[in-house]
Amino acid sequence: MNYTANVTYNLTSSNCSNEMCIPDEDYLNVIETHVFPKPWEWTLVGLYSITFVIGLTGNSLVCFAVWRNKTMRTVTNIFIVNLAVADLTVIIFCLTPTLIVDISETWFLGFIMCKLVLFLNTVSISVSVLTLSAISVERWYAICYPLVFKSTKKRAKLIISAIWLFSVAVAVPDLVVAKLHPYFSPEFTILLTSCKPGWSNRNQTIYQLVLLIVLYVVPMVLMGFTYSHIAVVLWKGNIPGAVETARKPMMNSKMNKADEQLESRKKAAKMLITIVIIFAVSYFPVHLLNIFRYTGVLLKLPTNFVLVMALISHWLPYFNSSINPVIYNFMSAKFRKEFRMAISCGMLQQKRRIRGRGQPTMSIYSNSTTTQHFVGRNYSQTEQITLSNFHDKSETDAW
Template sequence: MAVRNYSVDNPSVLEIDAMHPAYEDGDFGITETPPNATNCRNEYCVSDEEYLDMIKAYVFPSRFEWVLIVLYIQVFTIGLCGNLLVCFAVWRNQHMRTVTNYFIVNLAVADLLVIIICLPPTVLVDVSETWYMGAVMCKVVHYMQGVSVSVSVLTLSCISVERWYAICHPLTFRSTTTRVRSIIVVTWVVALVILIPELIVLDTSSKYENLTILLTVCRPTMLPFYNPMAYELFKMVALYFLPIILMSVTYGNIVICLWSNAIPCEPTTASSRPLHNNSRTTAEAQLIARRKAAKMLIAVVVMFGVCYLPVHLTNILRYAKLLPESENITFFPLVAHWLCYFNSAINPVIYNFMSARFRNEFKHACSCCTRVWCRDVRLRRRQGDSMYSYRYTNDMSQTEQMTLTTIRPDINHVDE
């Protein structure tokens, strides 16, 4: 049986390696070549219909891939609903329109793009090893996923720097919503510019173009000015390792400031102390709130690092030609690929468990949706009952009219 050799240069690109014998020789489970192979249109001297059936059998999902499909469906559902709830919570509540939450909404929008635009076609590529959407969408889908991931990384970096200034240096920097919006625009512009090479080099190719669309791949083309290894290393350093180092330093300083009480705060006088001993002062409450927010953001960063590390590690091993080719090893790139999409769905779950404000807004949004759904159900039932009553009345009226019409000639006949 041919071993599927997946490539994860781009987190959204999984393809059969053209250098692999299974792809070159058309190994779809047949290990022997017929002896009289002259004047054959394929490697096994079978008809096009039989050869196409072999390809279909090869790309049919395995048991592991059916499990992968279920996992992708769960990620799609959780990611779509969760990120929409994040945007709705900040839009609905005026008090939640803070500087940090603006960045969180930008992160949710980037994750929504990944979930909506990139996940569905990627599931098809993971399972069938085939790109069905043509050359244009090959460029657009992978470009948009790269842009969304880059925006997520840059946004997380901006959040860490903004929190570091706000907590460790509150007197030297004050962030405003206008400045935040400008920074968000810059992150999108930078991401759009960095990923431009993918719009140029990505294209589709197929060995069986005259026979079927199956096993068509979307991959970078070898152009004179394009070095795929250098470009991937640049993205790996600029969009993963450097941001991770930056966020580690900033959040490390934030933890030191928050848990060592090294934050400038107003002194508490005897007249300003609360009347009850169990109540906390304003400064203490603010410190606790900042600690909770820092824990939540650190959890988001840790999940990002964990989810994207396997993909980058796989790329490094692949370019160094240290990744062995075996049927068991192919599961690792598939799981690493799924983790990238899992990261786009896990952030709202983190907000729900670690932020009381987001949790309350999520509950309110869900209750509103439930009430609207129940109201629609009751309205449809009432409309159905009304229509049934109308039909029943109308049918009875028609029955009475038919009865009178049938009886009346007999009455007239008797009178005569």
């Protein structure tokens, strides 16, 4: 970002012989004009606002869907909820400050929030990529080596705890070294104050390289390997243990269930691979931008190009956090069903509130059948038996 704003006037009006000098009050007006959003920047505000609403609503629905429906509390979905929590963290705490800084080039939130936002941003990125890595390894074992390693919910929760602890440890430098860097004396104006690490560019470059390797390169290589192997196994239909089972006499219904399970796993793999690809595309520009910034490459590039690159790379991680629930909705029948039921439940409750205000004497038991259908619905015993026969509880593909 061009924080100097091409403003080169002398800040002092006294003893000023240079014809470029202007009074302090006029210069402050110049800065305020620069900080105030330009017409095209209101488009950026709208884009971030849409991203915020979609991300907040979608990730909340993911958590609600898994919490509400016990049949969806599988190992993979537990990891997906953790991913949704990380996305909610970055959307709630980091999206708005990023937008304000991109538009005003000023940090208005103070010293403590400066440290907290940088810290949570790194934590959420780390949790997201490590959770995706954990999902890929869990699916790899469940599909390619089901007899070697069996996933359990308890183990998944332990892995999630380890992911958060590791992410906090990785982000500690941001918490320690982040500080405010005013371009002018605070007594003159707080405008054009930045929030960034306070150590040397050399140390920050090393730190960014470590983050690039640990939180991007290694996970991408790992997920590329696991999902490639999963794709080969699924699309060949060569799932370990399936051949022996197929040789035994089986009823047509059981054969159909086996085929349905294979198709379900293929859909799950497609969805997860899509999420990983979007994550890789979304986070590569911001990692590259950080490396360019602290190695001095940005200074050699055209200002307008750097501005566009910065705005796009800053928005893409939030787009990634908001798009995941949309992917679940389009590619997962189970999540799509739960999302619709949650929305229908909310609309039904809103209608009942309106009717209740208009008709205070209406029986509280009205629409009880409809309410039972939407609110707190559990699968019937027959459906639960079918699901239990269809999937193994430790590795259910509840999509």
